[in-house]
Amino acid sequence: MVSSRARVRVEAPCSTANLGPGFDVLGLALDAYRDIVEVSLEEGYGVSTAVKGPYAGELSEPPEGNAVTVIAEKALRECGFNGRVRIELVKGVPVGKGLGSSGASSAACALALNILLDLGWDEVKLIQLAMEGEYAASGSRHADNVSASLLGGLTLVGSYDPLEVVRLAPPEDLRFVVAFPWEVSSKRKTEALRAAAPRNITLDEHVSDLGCLAILIAGLVNSDPELIGKAMGKGVVEKARIPLVPGYFKVREAALKAGAYGVSISGAGPALIALTFEEAAEVAEAMKKAYIEQGFTPEVRVARPSCGARIIPEGGEEP
Amino acid sequence: MVSSRARVRVEAPCSTANLGPGFDVLGLALDAYRDIVEVSLEEGYGVSTAVKGPYAGELSEPPEGNAVTVIAEKALRECGFNGRVRIELVKGVPVGKGLGSSGASSAACALALNILLDLGWDEVKLIQLAMEGEYAASGSRHADNVSASLLGGLTLVGSYDPLEVVRLAPPEDLRFVVAFPWEVSSKRKTEALRAAAPRNITLDEHVSDLGCLAILIAGLVNSDPELIGKAMGKGVVEKARIPLVPGYFKVREAALKAGAYGVSISGAGPALIALTFEEAAEVAEAMKKAYIEQGFTPEVRVARPSCGARIIPEGGEEP
Structure with missing residues (x-):
């Protein structure tokens, strides 16, 4: 039941979700940032977790409440493994x-455990496991981000019951500029942002969103x-969230003026994501400037669609 | 302003719309049936319309109220043409x-007029013109059917204001079985069927429909x-319409048992459309039988995705 490997290291990319009309349905893996999770076997029972890396300090939960701990405990329970797993998360x-x-x-953690404990779980099962970590961290059981980080490229969550996720080839030649102000975090606001989504939608709004999503997918498929x-940036949920996203209008306007094709809130924000082609550097600069003008300290990166979670070979980069 | 041709004949295929979650957004041209429209110049002013063909008798409106007449009058008004156009519609x-x-x-009529009167209107303009005919006939200004019949293949209506239509390559190897009972017509019921669509939709239903549409498009793109x-067959609008579609449950069940991958109401019904691959004949037979068992006289055809409206060359088939 346990792999011959004593430790497994997996890296997984960050992702953007929604792109406007694809609320809770669309995820896209991006190579802007990545997490690394190392799982290894130790003497004893249970799960121990250590967090390091540049953003370790931002995880306010104690390690026991961390997504990776929750996932590992669940996986161990489910497969009846009686040993001890040590997790090191590089944030x-x-x-x-x-x-x-x-x-x-x-x-990253779900894939690493699948290999270390030789679970043989399929993609759907791994997404479901990873969703438990997402739920522990955000209070919402959505699958768009975990699907994108696990499978890479563009992922569509067709249904939650049963879970149905499709991966489409990502548009390789597109570039996305990711920008956010360091001062603002939606960590405590995810629930507020979800609460901002309208409870009731008119048929006209519904059809309008269906049309936007169709265009979005057609555009992504055809690059x-x-x-x-x-x-991008359309949709009833995006619209309802805009007032909660600092700097939205000015940063969006700056990006569009610099040549971006579209801008939307990335996931629950506050990050904004702009679609570009060859003008990525100009768009990045314009978004940065717009944040600074509004008194924020911006972080801006140009990203490509990324592959999904993957094993770091032994002898490769240390966590 | 007028083409060198004295008459232009155009044929256009029938189409299915919605496929469940793509309400008012998705159209697919099918080679099951087609209309032919011949437009020609005559002495005098205005528009004269004659209707013939197997289903001419089903058009209860006088020719003046027919979609093609409405379109021709609108086109003549808009381009300032002062002559007379004769239209022959083979239904x-x-x-x-x-x-x-x-x-x-x-x-068919919009494309024929574009050529005869040398209007030089683009696809969007032709769809908008054709939508006026659709509106005259059905009381609803939706673009899914006209887009599919004009452009062929799979069409996505991304927005209505401004009108944004995208054509995707149709899945060539799929077969669709179209089946309906002759006794039932939605002609007088289109408004009732549109009224049956829910006015308000919950966020959960909205996300569920977005997911279904995403899966549907991904499936169509990947064949x-x-x-x-x-x-197919999912979605809040489809669900609300089922009670208005005679024989739905038994015909659907028969199609699925015979190997269909999915079944949905075609447009506003009563036709049902089943997706098949190699088992098209079996599915067609099963649907036919299910209608007969319920006391209906069924019409059943196996169809492929079709190209769009096209000119019938001079010397080709007479209308």
């Missing part, structure tokens, strides 16, 4: 910015930035 | 069955019948 994805930070840790740009 | 698409009958006439089948 490379900024926390609470809307970049699927807990989703990346969760996806057509103009089409994607027309749909 | 080959059954009327009021949910197969985009008025959409096919409208698409993956299992994926399409999972999403």
Whole structure:
């Protein structure tokens, strides 16, 4: 039941979700940031967790409440493993910015445990496990971020019951600029942001969102930035959240003026994501400037669609 | 301003819309039936319309109220043409069955006028013109059927204001079985069926429909019948309409038992459409039998995705 390997290291990319009309449905893995999870066997019983890396300090929960601990305890219970697993999480994805930070840790941890404990769980089962970590961290059982971080590329969550996730080839030639202010975190606000989503939607709004999502997927499938740009940032949930995202209007306007095809809130924000092609550097600069002008300290990165969670070979980079 | 041709003949295929979660957003051209529209110049002013063909008798409106007349009058007004246009419509698409009958006439007529009068209107403008015919016939200004009949393949209506339509390559190897009872027509019921759609939708229903639509498009793009089948027939609008569609449950069950991947109401019904692959003949037979067992006289055809409206060359088939 246990792999011949005494330790397994997995890295998983950050992700953006929604892109506007794809609320709780669409995820896209990005190579802007990544988490690394190392799992290893130790003498004794249970799970021990250590967190390090540039954003370790941002995890306010004690390690016991961390997504990776929750996942490991659940996996151990479910497979009846009676030993002890040590987890080391290298937190490379900024926390609470809307970049699927807990989703990346969760996806990396789920895949690492699958290998270490020789669980033989399939993708759906691993997403379900990772969703438990996401739930522990965010209070919401959505699958868009964990699916993207696990499978890579563009992922569509077709249904939650039963869980149905499809991976589409990511548009390789597109670039995404991710930008957020360090001062703001949605970590404590995810629930507020989810609460801001309207409870009731009119048929017209519903059809409008269906149309935007159709255009968005068609654009992503065909790698057509103009089409994607027309749909990005639309949708009833995005609209309801805008007032809760600091700097939204000015940063968005700056990005569009600099040549971005579209801008949307990344996940639950506060990060914004802009779609670009060859003008990525100009868009990044414009977004940075717009944040500074509003008194924020911005973090801005140009990202490509990323592959999903993957094993770091022995002898590779240390966590 | 007028083409060198004295008459132009255009054929346009029927279409199915919605496929469940794609309400008012998704159209698919099918080669099951087609309309032919011939437009020609005559002495005098205005528009004269004649209707013939197998389903001419089902058009209860006088020719003046017909979709093609409405379109021609609008086009003549808009381009300032002062002559007379004669229209001959060969009605080959059954009327009021949910197969985009008025959409096919409208698409064919719009394209024929564009050529005859040398209007130089683009696709969007032609769809908008054809939508006026659809509106005259059905009381609803939706673009899914006319887009599919005009452009062919799979069409996605991303937005209505401004009108944004995307054509995706149709899944060539899929087969669709179209079936309906002759006794039932939705011609008088389109408004009732539209009224049956819920006015307010919960966020959960909204997300569920977004997910189904995402899966549906991913399946169609990848020509993956299992994926399409999972999403087809889902959605809040489809669900609300089922009680208004005679024979739905038994015909659907028969199709699925015979190997169909999914079944949905075609447009506003009463036609049902089943997705099949190699088992099209068996599915068609099963649907036929199920209608007969319920006391209906069924019409059943196996269809492929079709190209859009196209000119019939001079010397080709007479209308």
